[in-house]
Amino acid sequence: MLYKLINSLYFLWLLLAIPALGALLQFSHNPTTSFDLIHPTGEFSVRLMIIAMMISPLRQLFGRRGWTDWLLKRRRAIGVAAFGYALLHLVFYLIDMAVWEQVVKDAMIFSIWTGYIAFAIFTVMALTSNDSAMRMLRANWKRLQRFVYAAAILTALHWVYVDGEWRGALIHFIPLAALEIARVAHIFTKRSRKTAQVGTVI
Numbered sequence: 001m002l003y004k005l006i007n008s009l010y011f012l013w014l015l016l017a018i019p020a021l022g023a024l025l026q027f028s029h030n031p032t033t034s035f036d037l038i039h040p041t042g043e044f045s046v047r048l049m050i051i052a053m054m055i056s057p058l059r060q061l062f063g064r065r066g067w068t069d070w071l072l073k074r075r076r077a078i079g080v081a082a083f084g085y086a087l088l089h090l091v092f093y094l095i096d097m098a099v100w101e102q103v104v105k106d107a108m109i110f111s112i113w114t115g116y117i118a119f120a121i122f123t124v125m126a127l128t129s130n131d132s133a134m135r136m137l138r139a140n141w142k143r144l145q146r147f148v149y150a151a152a153i154l155t156a157l158h159w160v161y162v163d164g165e166w167r168g169a170l171i172h173f174i175p176l177a178a179l180e181i182a183r184v185a186h187i188f189t190k191r192s193r194k195t196a197q198v199g200t201v202i
């Protein structure tokens with residue numbers, strides 16, 4: 001019973017919501033902390049996006065197993081939570097800026113507009129991450145999901161340029177990049193093995 005509860009999607013949603021509730025609580029106690037909350041919400045969003053993105057290459061590399069199926073069932077929740085944290089990040093940023101003229105001025109800077117475009121992609125993906133959108137878009141749904149790679153690159157650039165250094169972003173993106181490289185290598189070896197097999201049959 002307890003195991004079933006802990007293993008449920010509801011429990012995962014609760015876990016994913018805890019840092020957000022903490023941030024909102026802190027803000028409600030002291031609204032002047034909005035600037036301090038930009039940083040953790042941005043990092044949570046990136047981490048969740050990376051975890052959600054790692055699930056596909058893991059499944060391709062390790063095949064359908066209990067744990068890869070388990071991860072796949074949770075991918076949508078993790079992706080939507082990544083969007084939720086990006087939204088909080090934006091809200092805290094806007095509250096901190098307070099002056100619209102400054103927000104518009106900022107939006108012209110490379111380090112900030114990369115964040116806005118990544119966020120726009122996140123929004124489209126979150127809005128279409130339900131069964132009815134999947135049915136409606138059919139093959140286009142998968143094409144649309146590939147935009148997450150553009151969002152990941154834009155987020156990495158946003159992070160590096162806003163921070164003025166690349167180590168934080170690099171450490172976070174290395175596991176995903178390594179898995180993607182392994183996935184491509186795996187596809188190529190599989191293809192060349194198939195071609196070699198066809199060659200020996202002929």
Ligand code: HEM
Pocket residue numbers: 038039040041042043045046049086089090093112115116117118119122155158159162163168
């Ligand atoms: C919607 C438009 C966005 C705006 C206006 C924005 C704005 C900002 C600003 C002003 C900072 C610097 C905060 C500081 O100096 O502590 C920042 C940092 C950051 N943002 Fe964004 N951001 C946006 C979108 C995103 C998105 C979509 C993500 C993640 C997917 C993200 C992830 C981050 C990260 C990881 C940092 C660096 C945190 C650190 O210093 O370690 N941002 N953002």
